[in-house]
Amino acid sequence: MPRAVCLLSGGLDSSTCLALARRQGYQCYALSFDYGQRHRVELEAARRVAAALGVAEHRIVRIDLRAFGHSALTDDWAVPKGRSAAEMGREIPITYVPARNTIFLAFALAWAEVLEAADIFIGVNALDYSGYPDCRPAFIEAFEKMANLATKAGVEGRTRLRIHAPLLELTKADIVRTALDAGLDPGLTHSCYDPAEDGRPCGACDSCLLRAKGFAEADVADPLRTVR
Amino acid sequence: MPRAVCLLSGGLDSSTCLALARRQGYQCYALSFDYGQRHRVELEAARRVAAALGVAEHRIVRIDLRAFGHSALTDDWAVPKGRSAAEMGREIPITYVPARNTIFLAFALAWAEVLEAADIFIGVNALDYSGYPDCRPAFIEAFEKMANLATKAGVEGRTRLRIHAPLLELTKADIVRTALDAGLDPGLTHSCYDPAEDGRPCGACDSCLLRAKGFAEADVADPLRTVR
Numbered sequence: 001m002p003r004a005v006c007l008l009s010g011g012l013d014s015s016t017c018l019a020l021a022r023r024q025g026y027q028c029y030a031l032s033f034d035y036g037q038r039h040r041v042e043l044e045a046a047r048r049v050a051a052a053l054g055v056a057e058h059r060i061v062r063i064d065l066r067a068f069g070h071s072a073l074t075d076d077w078a079v080p081k082g083r084s085a086a087e088m089g090r091e092i093p094i095t096y097v098p099a100r101n102t103i104f105l106a107f108a109l110a111w112a113e114v115l116e117a118a119d120i121f122i123g124v125n126a127l128d129y130s131g132y133p134d135c136r137p138a139f140i141e142a143f144e145k146m147a148n149l150a151t152k153a154g155v156e157g158r159t160r161l162r163i164h165a166p167l168l169e170l171t172k173a174d175i176v177r178t179a180l181d182a183g184l185d186p187g188l189t190h191s192c193y194d195p196a197e198d199g200r201p202c203g204a205c206d207s208c209l210l211r212a213k214g215f216a217e218a219d220v221a222d223p224l225r226t227v228r
Numbered sequence: 229m230p231r232a233v234c235l236l237s238g239g240l241d242s243s244t245c246l247a248l249a250r251r252q253g254y255q256c257y258a259l260s261f262d263y264g265q266r267h268r269v270e271l272e273a274a275r276r277v278a279a280a281l282g283v284a285e286h287r288i289v290r291i292d293l294r295a296f297g298h299s300a301l302t303d304d305w306a307v308p309k310g311r312s313a314a315e316m317g318r319e320i321p322i323t324y325v326p327a328r329n330t331i332f333l334a335f336a337l338a339w340a341e342v343l344e345a346a347d348i349f350i351g352v353n354a355l356d357y358s359g360y361p362d363c364r365p366a367f368i369e370a371f372e373k374m375a376n377l378a379t380k381a382g383v384e385g386r387t388r389l390r391i392h393a394p395l396l397e398l399t400k401a402d403i404v405r406t407a408l409d410a411g412l413d414p415g416l417t418h419s420c421y422d423p424a425e426d427g428r429p430c431g432a433c434d435s436c437l438l439r440a441k442g443f444a445e446a447d448v449a450d451p452l453r454t455v456r
Contacts, residue, residue: 063291068335068342092380099338102378106334107296110327114296139377146370150330150362152320 001027003056003117004164005108008032010045012189012211013167015053016175017123019182020166022053029115030058031108035100036066036074041199045190052188061107065097079194081204085213088206092133095193095206101134105143105163113151118159120147125167125175140165172214180220187223201226229255231284231345232392233336236260238273240417240439241395243281244403245351247410248394250281257343258286259336263328264294264302269427273418280416289335293325307422309432313441316434320361323421323434329362333371333391341379346387348375353395353403368393400442408448415451429454 004026006018021028032046043060050058066074077094101124108120124135133139144163151161167175179186191211192201201208203226215222232254234246249256260274271288278286294302305322329352336348352363361367372391379389395403407414419439420429429436431454443450 059295061292061295064289065338067287067289068338096380098341098380099334099378102337102374103331103334106327106331109330110293110296113326133380134378136377139374142370142374142377146330146367146374149364149367149370150327152324152326152361 001025002119003027003029003115004119004121005029005031005112005115005117006055006121007104007108007123008046008050008058009123010042010047010049010189011123011191011207012179012186012214013125013175014123015045015049015184015186015189016179016182017121017165017167018049018053018055019179019184021119021121021164022055023182026119026121028053028055028121029111029117030055031104031111032058032060033104033107034060034062035097036064038074039190039193039195041195042190044199045188048188049184052185059111063103063107065100065103068098079202079205081194081202083206083209088210093206096132099134101132101139102143105147109147109151109161112161116159119162119164121164121166123167124165125170125172127169127171137165137168140168171217172210173217176214176218176220185223189224192226196227200224203227229253230347231255231257231343232347232349233257233259233340233343233345234283234349235332235336235351236274236278236286237351238270238275238277238417239351239419239435240407240414240442241353241403242351243273243277243412243417244407244410245349245393245395246277246281246283247407247412249347249349249392250283251410254347254349256281256283256349257339257345258283259332259339260286260288261332261335262288262290263325264292266302267418267421267423269423270418272427273416276416277412280413287339291331291335293328293331296326307430307433309422309430311434311437316438321434324360327362329360329367330371333375337375337379337389340389344387347390347392349392349394351395352393353398353400355397355399365393365396368396399445400438401445404442404446404448413451417452420454424455428452431455
């Protein structure tokens with residue numbers, strides 16, 4: 001079985017992406033980050049999902065993105081609530097964490113090189129997303145090109161590294177259907193940016209609203225109960 | 229004064245690169261990494277150099293590259309000694325740290341975004357180097373392209389991020405001359421991969437040998453005293 005490094009936040013998208021990698025026959029190495037996120041509870045979801053999907057190994061790397069700050073996900077800024085899809089699409093929201101996916105993919109690249117894996121999976125999505133620059137297809141393509149120049153494998157021409165983003169063109173409803181189809185229990189995942197003390201999702205941040213829209217459009221009940 | 233993020237290991241190359249950025253009129257933000265390197269003494273050199281060159285700020289970010297291992301710089305592997313230039317050029321040495329420059333540049337990108345800086349400096353060198361894939365011009369170019377797609381600035385078309393690698397085409401002798409010319413005291417820097425307990429350079433690893441070659445060819449005495 002070929003090996004793949006799979007970025008796993010514990011959210012619905014990255015968990016679905018991991019389920020797809022497994023279904024495609026990869027031996028999966030899940031990689032999560034403890035990066036100073038306020039919604040650290042997502043790491044527990046990542047652990048549950050990694051265990052349920054039977055990964056070969058799950059690593060949680062600690063990095064301090066709070067040192068640079070500048071995001072509602074790492075700072076004491078208020079997470080926007082109750083925004084419409086049109087409002088979400090208008091500009092890059094303050095939940096954007098500077099260069100986050102670049103940093104995550106760089107670590108995935110390091111691990112892939114050590115494992116001699118040629119495949120990296122990331123659950124970014126360019127349709128029902130929050131307007132993050134590092135979720136666009138052009139970014140993924142450019143990272144793949146760079147990755148093949150950055151590493152030993154690329155120089156020696158042994159392997160061609162591929163960055164897989166199988167959710168890129170899916171709607172949230174498609175992702176819900178794909179998750180169920182690939183055998184993922186969405187109740188294990190966590191999507192909220194601003195969860196209650198007990199870990200329950202707020203139901204009103206961009207991430208909760210996009211998730212709710214996805215389940216509604218797929219005509220499936222979300223096993224997660226929100227605060228409101 | 230425009231701001232620039234400057235990667236600074238404390239070695240001769242990155243210190244010279246910082247001196248050049250300062251001379252070009254940038255307000256410099258120096259970024260170093262405590263990444264589990266055996267030659268952690270280089271961080272003290274980074275502090276000395278940052279202070280001597282009057283940076284606006286110096287941050288040392290802690291990341292654990294030992295978690296992935298696989299390099300003589302982070303593991304208990306023997307650092308190669310006494311190799312000729314031909315031997316160094318033949319293959320990628322075991323001192324190569326998987327995806328290190330990709331990870332360092334990704335963090336620099338995050339900080340640049342927060343500072344609204346459009347310029348990042350890195351002291352990589354493609355001539356008298358150790359054969360690392362992530363020191364080649366094609367890698368730097370590909371990273372720059374990716375960086376402009378990864379960030380807010382790139383999306384909004386506000387700024388065009390530039391990765392400066394002013395030492396790329398210099399020989400080690402050129403770098404020694406450039407350092408002196410830009411007002412850097414090479415005695416503050418540290419290049420050795422395998423220093424003695426007291427911090428003195430071994431004089432025999434690839435990095436020490438390349439440094440010695442540079443000083444010899446520039447006909448300048450290195451203020452650093454090696455063990456042998």
